[in-house]
Amino acid sequence: MxxxxxxxxxxxxxxxAISPEQPGYVTVxxxxxxxxxxxxxxxxxxxxxxxxxxxxxMVQITAKSMLLNVKAGSRLVDECISAKHHEAMEAASLSxxxxxxxxxxxxxxxxxxxxxxxxxxxxAQ
Numbered sequence: 829m830x831x832x833x834x835x836x837x838x839x840x841x842x843x844x845a846i847s848p849e850q851p852g853y854v855t856v857x858x859x860x861x862x863x864x865x866x867x868x869x870x871x872x873x874x875x876x877x878x879x880x881x882x883x884x885x886m887v888q889i890t891a892k893s894m895l896l897n898v899k900a901g902s903r904l905v906d907e908c909i910s911a912k913h914h915e916a917m918e919a920a921s922l923s924x925x926x927x928x929x930x931x932x933x934x935x936x937x938x939x940x941x942x943x944x945x946x947x948x949x950x951x952a953q
Contacts, residue, residue: 843857856895
């Protein structure tokens, strides 16, 4: 889960913090509103923060978070990025780069390898 201040599109911000009143819940603040939300892991791996009143939903994925008004069927704010999002994206990028480098290295090693038949001396006839 991505806690802390999230900088969002159009110079907006969302703050996600552990709820001091309700263990296991979070408080999401956006503008003048504050929502008490229950974290739920979805089948896709995204984290859903569901408002206990059923009005709003925050979806968190590695790349960003977004806050939705489920009753109106609209986004309140999108493209929200926290410091933890930046860390997760950087770690994923480094991991992807390491995997690409390993694949290139393996391809290079395979192209340099000499086939066994080419290095064996010719058999006397």
